Amino acid sequence: MSEKESRLTRALRFLEIPVENRSTISILRNPDLQPIKREYQTWGFFSNFSYWGIISFSVGTWLSGSAALSVGLSYGETIGTFILGDVLTIMFTLANSYPGFDWKVGYTLSQRFVFGIYGSWFGILIRVLLSIVNYASNAWLGGLCINMILDSWSHHYLTLPNTLSHHVHMKTREVIGFCLFHVVCAACYYMKPYHIKYILIISCLATFFSMMGMVIYLSKENGGVGDAFNAPSTATGSAKCWAWVYMISYWFGSVSPGSVNQSDYSRFGSSQTAIWLGTILALLIPTTVVPVFGIIGASTSEQLYGETLWMPNEFFTYWLTKDYSAGARAASFFCGVSFVLSQIAYTISNAGFASGMDLAGLFPKYINIRRGAILTAIISVACQPWNFYNSSSIFLTVTSSFGVIMTPIITVMICDNLMIRQRQYSIGEAFKLKGDYYYTKGVNWRAMFAMTVGMAPGLPGIAWQVDNNYFNNQGIVNFYYGDSFFSFAISFFTYWIVCYFFPITITVPHDTKDYYGAFDDEVARKKGLIPYSEISEAELIRFALNSGLESESSSDDSSTIISDSHFNHESDEKNKLDGVTISTKTSSVQ
DSSP states (O other): OOHHHHHHHOOOOOOOOOOOGSOOSBTTBOOOTTOOOGOOOOOHHHHHHHHHHHHHHHHHHTTTGGGHHHHHHHHHHHHHHOOOOOOOOHHHHHHHHHHHHHHHHOOOHHHHHHHTTTHHHHHHHHHHHHHHHHHHHHHHHHHHHHHHHHHHHHHHHHTTTOOOOTSSSSSSHHHHHEEEEEEEEHTTSSSGGGGGGGHHHHHHHHHHHHHHHHHHHHHHTTTSSSGGGGOOOOOOOOHHHHHHHHHHHHHHHHHHHHHHHHHHHHHTSOHHHHHHHHHHHHHHHHHHHHHHHHHHHHHHHHHHHHSOOOOHHHHHHHHHHOOOOOHHHHHHHHHHHHHHHHHHHHHIIIIIHHHHHHHHHTTTTTTTTTHHHOOOOOOGGGGGGGGGSSSSSHHHHHHHHHHHHHHHHHHHHHHIIIIIIOOOOOOHTTTTTTSSTTTBBOOOHHHHHHHHHHGGGHHHHHHHHOOOOOOOOHHHHHHHHHHHHHHHHHHHHHHHHHHHHSSSOSSSSSOOOOOOOTTTTTHHHTTOOOOOOOOOSHHHHHHHTTTTTTOOOTTTTTOOOOOOTTOOSSSSHHHHGOOOOOOOOHHOOO
8 A cells, every 4th residue: 555655656746846847835825826917917909809809710600600500590690699699798708807907816716706715616627627628629620720731731631531430520631630739739838828919919810811811702703692691580489589599698608718718818908998998899890790701601602512611621622622723722721820820829718728727726736827728638639529510509509508507607706796895805815725715614605506506407408408308398498598698697696695695704805915016006006005116025025925825735745836837927026026936834834
């Protein structure tokens, strides 16, 4: 037994983040959780626009119009539901941006504010799981885009024989593209999260012009956009009404991971105007235009080629197969590059880095943001994303399930921030085991109860969506269709009412000093904080030594739990204290 334990100990020690690459504080506090310093809050209008724009300038949004086929709405009506879904998403997203903008903290720490020191694990693990699914979905699409580039280089690759069984819903060349996309994404995790704004902006522009070029070419060849928009709706009566409700919920659900991640990136915002304006315009314009592009592509392809093509890569495969000319190869290459860029930007920002931040917060001794993102990529293969796009119904089930799970979590966070806390949080208390956010044995049962009550009624609907013969209860189905509306109302008012009858104890409404250098002097004073510039270096050192050292672990290794931060600061001696390397053992100060 001792030999097995010794092997396990050696294995765990091997997996630890090297000491020279990490700070030594405690499991409660590490640089990846701390507020972002002022000099790194550089995301202006175009960065915020691109963060949300890249969700639209992606293959998934291009083919989203295909969802209309499974619910009986016309394409025009489907676009109408998307616009209403965008409005719903805007409200959720802006309301959820406050923790990031107000206090410069991300989703992981926000979960402690709302659900408690231990209760936060639930919301964090849920986002990790959804990030894995989201990663898988987008990595598969990214692999198809990689093949657009490879097809332009080699006719042999274009016609590569499939060596896989016909029972497997993928081909050999698709597996190659899928693996290559994972490799490219892995290389991107060596950059810091706030630097991805450059990839976001470039990929948005490149993909927009590629999509526009495809639509112009197809419309010119076809002599118009086709007859798709003239096709009538097949749904009637109440079924049509519920189809509208469902598509609105579906559209919100498909982008809900972005809404959940909002505070992770709103903390980089340079101003509230930049965040709001960039988010609103990106959620209204590209999210409407790109599905229209996809519908035009499907409509024109049906008339031109006798088959309906939804995936962008299918167009280039068709063109190259018919005429492997220099022009077709150039189009496939340049469009492939732009689509790959958009899929990379979407995948790493909404899934890779998001999950990496969460895992670094949960297991900082062994996982940093980079390791967490790569681990997410590896696990995502188990989701078998090649099955997601076999039919519109499977795609619909996967994306709509996001909303069922995430809506109650977002709702409770919004209610706690706006109604209960009045946008006031204490960062220092979140780094204490038994501070204000310890609640009841580390869990805010009020938040957990409200979230569960809001989430549970929608879960049977997911099962029904997978198998319509699972049960026959139209009431449950209709609730599932309108889950985004019903779940929000249930979770919001349940939490508000429970907190009214069982008030939360708030002993420290907010911090008194800006120990993290997150605000300039004027903003700090408006928030009731003593500015970072007025805090002595000696006090900063004492704070770094004493804060966050209260740990639930009694192990003498528990002090060396902090991962190397993607937000380390190099500018001056004070800045270095945010990622301070401290050799003090937690056990010695407990």
